Amino acid sequence: MAQVRLLDKYLRRYTQLSERELSHQLQTNLWFTPVLYIFNSFILLAIAFTADYKLKTGEKMWSIFSVNYDLTQALVSTLTAATLTLTTFTFNLILVVFTTFSGQFSPRILKNFIASKATQRILGIFTASFFYMLFSFLFLNKRFTEQFFTVPLMAVILASVSMGTFIFFINHAVAWLQVNKMTNEMKKESLAIVDGSLQKEIEPYRVKDTGPVKKLVEDLVKSPGNQIKSNKAGYIQLIDFAEIMEEAQKDDIIIELKHAIGDYVFNTTPILTYWKRQGQTIDEYKYLAFFSFGKRQTEVQDIEFSINKLVEVAIRSVGNFDPKTAQNAIYQLGELLTYISCVANFDPYLVDPNGQLRVILQEKEFSHYLYNGLGYIRHYSENNVVVGIEILKVLDMIAQSANPRDYEAIWDFAVYTAQGFEKDFLFGLDYEKFNSALYDIAVSTKHEGDYEHLREKAGSQ
Template sequence: MLIKFLPREIRKYFRMSRRQRKHEIHQSLWFKPLAYVMAAAVLAIVTLLIDMQVDLSVRASFFAFNHEATRTLVSTLIASILLLSAFTLNILLVFLTTLSSQFSPRMLQDFIATRETQHFVGLFNGSFIYVLLLFLFMNNFRQDEFVLVPLLTVLMTFSTAIIFLFFINHAIYWMQVHNITWNMRLISEEIIQKTLTEDMEKLKVVEAGDLKEEFRKHAKIVKAPEAGYIQLVDFQGMVSEAQKEDIILALHERIGDFMLAGNPLFSYWGPGAYKVDEDAYTKCFAFGNKETEIQDNYAAMSKLAEVAIKSISNGDPRSAVNAIYQLANLMQVFDERITFTPYLADSDKQVRVITREQHFEGALYRGFGMIRHYAKGDLPIIIEIVSALRMLAQSSNPIRHTHIWRFAENTIENVSQEIIYDIDRDLLLEKLDLLANATGNGTEYEKLKKTIEQKKA
């Protein structure tokens, strides 16, 4: 009952699943700084109590300050720490604005979610609160001399000044595109690995087995209870419940897809379909107002593609090339760690959930497909895409070679330029030749070569 009186931004956390709430808190900038503020308040109280209860001036007379000197010192250092905090906030806002306008608004979450950023902001806020509380409460105590209060205040200010330098270095490091794309890929790899381990991969089976087709013609459809992006699905809970009720479910949309309220969400059939509690399965879905990377493997590719597209439009080809190479690296991880099958089975290897199947060619499109659309007239970028595809083909499963070659072939066939300069044509043919050798498409390469040679400067 009391939840409805909370602010909207706090109330939303109570409506999320445990894992979704953990992800959102990790992506926010208030949780760790709040912990630092609370720790600083406790430390300030402990500092004052020790200085009041223990006569430290006898053992450390060199560090002893009278009440007036301590008060003057603390009040002066408050202004210093506040100034550093203001500079930090200003740098943070400028950095976030630049990051959003130059690359992608979705990259803001990656920067905010880093442990370094959250610890730096927390340390600045905690230091200010610590010194502020000391200044506020020390006037209420009649104490001739203080030792711990001035000593820790000076150390706190000195530490804050050093941390400020590290924060500037951290912001400059993140402003470099090659570091941005590298960190984005590492974050995405970690999410993919965690998703595979905890959610779907251990439930996947390649063979469909008995899908109880005799019951499928009587399948019942359950509609989405609300509009939004599908952010999270409890596959383990869904499989476990379906095993108990002896049914099979087929999802109508993928994680990351947007749905309207009333759109078909999933259907189910089987011997136990007559006793199914549909609400129990609907609660396995978490909807939200944005795409997230919790289980959506395509979301990471879209972010890297956006960096490349923004770099192309800003006239920064090297940044675009760097994003393309990191995208190829992520595609390799995607191919190595994901089993491309829609079937999720229970402990008896009976299929219980049929998902919308992810395809390797779909991943290619979500990444490189978006870039090539905006780079039709930018042949050097197209050449780099072909080069990245060649590296991907050399390190991926041979069954992917047909998809990779077809994607490259389709990309070249739709280059909008009617004229290609000699050096560009030679470089493009060289990269295509290497890709053809890697994928075993020598004959198709000769056909494509003739098409390219017709576009002469």
Template sequence: MRTYLLDKYLKKYMRMSERELSHQFRSNLWFTPVLYVFFSLLLLCTAFFGDFNYDLGDRFRSYFAVDYDLTRTLVSTLTAGILSLTIFTFNLVLVVFTTFSGQFSPRMLKNFIASKATQRVLGIFTGSFVYVLLSFLFLNKRITEYYFAVPLVATFLAMFSMGAFIFFINHAVAWLQVNEMTDDMKKEALGIVQSTMKNELDQYKVEDFNDTDAHIRQGKGTPIQAGRPGYIQLVDFITMIQEAQKDDIVIKLEYTIGCYVFETTPLLTYWNKHGNNLDEDKYLEFFSIRKKQTEVQDIEFSINKLVEVAIRALGNYDPKTATTAIYQVGEVLVSISQITDFSHYLVDDKNNLRIILQEIDFNHYLYHGLGYIRHYAKDNVIVSTDILKVLDLMAKSLNPRDYEAVWDFAIHTAQGFENLFLFEQDSQQFYSALRNLATTTDNLINYDKFLKK
């Protein structure tokens, strides 16, 4: 039974790609502490080797050496102290985060856990505890009466743990500030945009390609079912293009990253002009389908974290937090507009079409980023005015091709207030923001038509 569970656990990680493994290591609490425990074991072996083999206690007896009884008392006290410090620290943090998760987003806890500062502090606590615990276990009066390296290192680790405790409290307090929290989520989303949309796919996206097999794709392709239910977490586009080039086929992805599929859902369709046998299971291996969504390639899921913060803030009557999150979403949308050309064709190195993606334009990301917030802020003219201001700020940096999508979104937002009573100042601010956006996107004529209605 134990061997079966171990094999199952190892196979789970062996099937993961390099990016998935990296994400797993960064988002789990156990990896970094294990490294620190390993270093603490090396430190422990070095300290005992020095005391047992070189009699460091006898050499420094007049100055720094500590006898066996005092060393044992010191190490036993530090063992209980460091363990209590670790438990107290993270129990306090979990209590605080339970409150914040209910107020903002339950997914913010994962961001905090994945931060390097959090994992390193836990690693320091765990490594220090393992050192003093094993030191207490291996102390031996019959081998040497006086110790030098063991109590000295234990004292140093205790002081280091106390410093880490102070640093961690300061880190937690700083990270829990709304600006820091949303900024961390924004950086995560920008990283996904840069790695997935630009670095990975841009070199294969084209508008013009050798489409000599268009007549083949007019016929019915061969679908491949997903084979297992779950969310599409990651797709290995590069290897899929290479294999499609070898097999000389064209593939159409029926669903995009972040979608939920059933076991019998047609995941992709391919056209094989040669009609030879194709290893369909090979192409399923390029998809990572799991029980939950992750931020490895799913930009919408990462944006949704900021959206949740804004929506929860509106429900808690905290418009300032909502506005902060809206501006962060706007920055991510600007990055998407600047980086990608939204082409859904991927070609090989010979400019032959190999993969057809789902047709997704800027309007899709705009709606998923600000559309949900607009819905929950439909009776809040102040927050809606802030949305128009963010759209105007975005438009100054967007690709001009996306002006129409931004203007249409703003008009639909304004139409939601046609039948609502607005104070004069609210009306002035709202329509002033809309006019500024019309000026930026060159839609003053449409703005005048809208006012006449």
């Protein structure tokens, strides 16, 4: 009875997830794809035994292809044990990869390896092959036929595929342990989140002219509004912006989100404030249904969490005296930040199709993402001048392609970075490289005058 209740609770948990959450959960679980492959192996098993028991393919084939019962039983039993051994060894290798990832890089990037289609398909092939062998051995029966063809043929084919898959898995695991491959995959994931969270979900509602809206908001915030508190504690994993916009338009209200995706809230934390007409009644509970809370952060909509994975790789690499890995992660971050600057509109106001303000987001400028991406690396690299120079080089590359709107943020961050390393210059070459990188950024961001002022100030000291 207890097991039934546990299963019911487990299933109910998945049925309550949104389509996007369910897709993410299935993608990052090791059991889903192997279960599908096992189901297909049972279909293959049914076809094989139907061919041998009903159609008598073993008796109709040439004697060179026909396999008697004893040989079939010996073959299938041997392959069952061999496939189980291969599967077990593969799982051990996966655990080794997991341990390496956690210790050397970050435990938060293990999901990238698990969610890899190659990893899931490899395990699916192994488990499906084992179940085919096991149930073939179980259903072999001398009373139905003495000669077999399809069952042993499928067993041999699956064993061969499993061996080839094992070789592929070794190559796959080795490739994933290469930092360039790993950081590139994390960057792709982050770019996909930017496209999904910023472009497809929010951008259609962005206001085109912020002037009138800002005046309305200034008048609006003078009144207290009505607060809706979270009914759960945890991280905000998802926000359904489309549904919030639709319901806010129906209720003719304006909503201000007090927290962003990835923030941790208590079950008594005000999560949003709304303003309504006098005497209007609002169903507050329905708006809470548009928020998903969980015990951990997820990458579905959380751009910063995805960025933090690359940041952790860089920080761990600096701590492990691995400057090349840190450099690779910094450049991947630079490409990601450049993309955010080019495609993102940081205005926090969302309007309905009629141009009426409906939602006010937490305002996050490019400087916020810049600090979260490179600021932590700058802080933890301490007196590592080499890493500091790489950060300045990446900032220059970002400035060359970024939206001119973000030049000020890039320049301010570059100055902050350079000043933090002034006391750590051991050689004149350090000083020259820093000044050269800083000058390039000044040119790219149109701050040549500020650069000269800094040089004069440093010279006077």
